[in-house]
Amino acid sequence: MVDDSELSRHVDDVLRAVGNKACRDEIEKELENYLNKKVPVEVAKQGIVKKYGGNIRELRVGVQKKLEELKSGEKNVDILCRIVSVNKRTVIVDNQEKTIFYGILGDQTGTKPFTAWDDFNLNKNDVTMIHNAYTTEYQGIIQVNLGKGASVTKESQDRVPSVEYKGATIKGCTIADFREGLRNISVEVKIVSVQERKINVKGMEKGIYSGVLGDETGKARFTAWHDFGLKENDKIKITGGYIKTNRGRPELNFDEKARVEKIEKEINVTDRRVSISELTKIGGGLGIVIDGAILDVKNGSGLIFRCPECKRSLQKGVCVIHGKVEGVPDLRTKAVVDDGTGALNILFGREITEKILGKNLEECKKTAQEKMSTETITDELTDKLLTKNLEIRGYTLKDDYDITLIASDAVFLKKNIKEEAKKMLEELI
Amino acid sequence: MRETAWRVFAEEFSSATYEIKGGEKQASYVVTPLGAKISRLFIVGVLTEKENVGENMLRARVSDPTGVFTVYAGQYQPLAVQKLNEIKTPAFVAVIGKSRTYSPEEGTVYTSVRPEIVKEVDADARDIWVVETCRHMRRRMEAVSEALKMNPPTIEKLVSLGFDRNLAEGVMLAVENYGNVDVEKYSEMLIEALRYLLPGSEEIETLPQKQEVITEEKKETEDEKKLIEMIETLDSGKGASWEKILTKAEENGMDKNRVEEAINSLMDKGIVYEPILGRLKKI
Numbered sequence: 234m235v236d237d238s239e240l241s242r243h244v245d246d247v248l249r250a251v252g253n254k255a256c257r258d259e260i261e262k263e264l265e266n267y268l269n270k271k272v273p274v275e276v277a278k279q280g281i282v283k284k285y286g287g288n289i290r291e292l293r294v295g296v297q298k299k300l301e302e303l304k305s306g307e308k309n310v311d312i313l314c315r316i317v318s319v320n321k322r323t324v325i326v327d328n329q330e331k332t333i334f335y336g337i338l339g340d341q342t343g344t345k346p347f348t349a350w351d352d353f354n355l356n357k358n359d360v361t362m363i364h365n366a367y368t369t370e371y372q373g374i375i376q377v378n379l380g381k382g383a384s385v386t387k388e389s390q391d392r393v394p395s396v397e398y399k400g401a402t403i404k405g406c407t408i409a410d411f412r413e414g415l416r417n418i419s420v421e422v423k424i425v426s427v428q429e430r431k432i433n434v435k436g437m438e439k440g441i442y443s444g445v446l447g448d449e450t451g452k453a454r455f456t457a458w459h460d461f462g463l464k465e466n467d468k469i470k471i472t473g474g475y476i477k478t479n480r481g482r483p484e485l486n487f488d489e490k491a492r493v494e495k496i497e498k499e500i501n502v503t504d505r506r507v508s509i510s511e512l513t514k515i516g517g518g519l520g521i522v523i524d525g526a527i528l529d530v531k532n533g534s535g536l537i538f539r540c541p542e543c544k545r546s547l548q549k550g551v552c553v554i555h556g557k558v559e560g561v562p563d564l565r566t567k568a569v570v571d572d573g574t575g576a577l578n579i580l581f582g583r584e585i586t587e588k589i590l591g592k593n594l595e596e597c598k599k600t601a602q603e604k605m606s607t608e609t610i611t612d613e614l615t616d617k618l619l620t621k622n623l624e625i626r627g628y629t630l631k632d633d634y635d636i637t638l639i640a641s642d643a644v645f646l647k648k649n650i651k652e653e654a655k656k657m658l659e660e661l662i
Numbered sequence: 663m664r665e666t667a668w669r670v671f672a673e674e675f676s677s678a679t680y681e682i683k684g685g686e687k688q689a690s691y692v693v694t695p696l697g698a699k700i701s702r703l704f705i706v707g708v709l710t711e712k713e714n715v716g717e718n719m720l721r722a723r724v725s726d727p728t729g730v731f732t733v734y735a736g737q738y739q740p741l742a743v744q745k746l747n748e749i750k751t752p753a754f755v756a757v758i759g760k761s762r763t764y765s766p767e768e769g770t771v772y773t774s775v776r777p778e779i780v781k782e783v784d785a786d787a788r789d790i791w792v793v794e795t796c797r798h799m800r801r802r803m804e805a806v807s808e809a810l811k812m813n814p815p816t817i818e819k820l821v822s823l824g825f826d827r828n829l830a831e832g833v834m835l836a837v838e839n840y841g842n843v844d845v846e847k848y849s850e851m852l853i854e855a856l857r858y859l860l861p862g863s864e865e866i867e868t869l870p871q872k873q874e875v876i877t878e879e880k881k882e883t884e885d886e887k888k889l890i891e892m893i894e895t896l897d898s899g900k901g902a903s904w905e906k907i908l909t910k911a912e913e914n915g916m917d918k919n920r921v922e923e924a925i926n927s928l929m930d931k932g933i934v935y936e937p938i939l940g941r942l943k944k945i
Binding site for chain 1: 663664665666667668669704706756758779781783786787789790792793794796797798800826827828829849852853856857859860
């Protein structure tokens, strides 16, 4: 319902748009007439403005909503709220630098993130009426946007009570919880490795620090956009990090706004054992361990020849880039591992392939020469691997179609079947 | 995305009557009463028989602790046909293949496997497969039990309980199409399959009387040894007939009960099997 004070705001709005071509009483009567016929207020106002030959673009006041009522894709919405936080950021739009403001809005019903694409002179803790905002959705979260058509009026403090922002600090997060899009997380980790890299920001040299961190649930890459003086084996608590994925793998990012503190705590960094369905859901990771059966050994496995220039594997002695070249022999395995919950591509390099075959590259070359074919190595490999259960460790890469596990180690699984069966039986009886 | 190879026992697979027919580029699925939504499956068992049926079509049977899978390989599976022809029955085999159904009349559905890969394996591979399949089946039983408690069950609710989305989808289809699934029946099957891996495990609950159990086992083993010998001598290719074994055993001072007991134990241990009804063969 539209109450009286709101009604008068809409009347003002229409009056401005029709440029005083009608008197206030007239507009009020018109609007009531429309609203009594259950026409939505937005449509009613547009109708009246057109009727009086005004410009509907001049209409500014939308429907007022509470933050919790907002849905994705709303236009011309008014929000009375408190600015819980506001930050500045520079972005490049159409090759031009632009300063935007982002933060959190709050009212009695909740909080929502916002982005202001212009400077509206927003200050933390201001109570404001935002006119003509629009909403978008990003990863399931509704976001309020203040674009060109928006305007802001400052209101008295008592119109919105102070808002406690409980929103997004995800406390007690572990590496196993890392997912694309998580923001403002707090996590306790050990730095496994760290390297400094210099980049150029606005003509200034800036150091960024990236490497691997870990905890009891797994490992992940990280990038610190600020020098926190991180060193290998440091145990730290990071508050205010965010997750971005890189080729499917969730990675932790944190900048100067994050808090980094040293902690005294034993952290045993371990690889992460996951089912293939879980890994597929996350998108990938570092230090991953999979148990499964090899259900396919693909073409291109075994003894191959690589281009000496680009290391690509040759097709009938020809490199797709460098043409006919003298190939460099190598061993590799491309296969599919399946654990009954999902299937995953895997890649073994020379070392693991040699271990599986039980012979080295030189010996493989000799066998292939004797048999006049490299296929014999592929057959041997297929025979050794197919239907066998393996424990495979490594990191993943994701492309448009699939995830591939690049193995750092693989061993044939020795299971104590009797033990496992006995345990399960005891649980059932 | 490659279709997951489900681990299911023959009994669960053959009790499936619901199929989702695929299109030109879409996979077909056989949905079991426990919610395995199977396009591809991975089985390990004993290849017990094979025969040519029709032109270029080979029918093989692969037995596991719960029942028998039927495998059909034709001209489009030349490698599988070749392998099946090479392998002598009985032998432990692993089969990776696609699920198929055949419905000769309304209301009757037979499931079968169209092999992509056939490979001879060893007893260890079979045991690993059995225990793994038990684990997967138990998970499905849990999911179905949870779904039956919900009103109405939904994929989201199952996922929030920690079940994989893929499984949750299958379980929803199972509950919709099979109604009140008798999970208890599968629970018995599961226990049987686990006992198959643990000969003499009926005694698990009476562990304190260990001494007695061991002596009893010994006595049985002697009977069993004798019977294995008899089966081998009486077997002229198609297995030894039950009557002949019984006659011979009685000559050796064993009564019918003892013979039955020993034979059952040998079958449980996977040492002998019944290629056709009334005939026994050593694996």
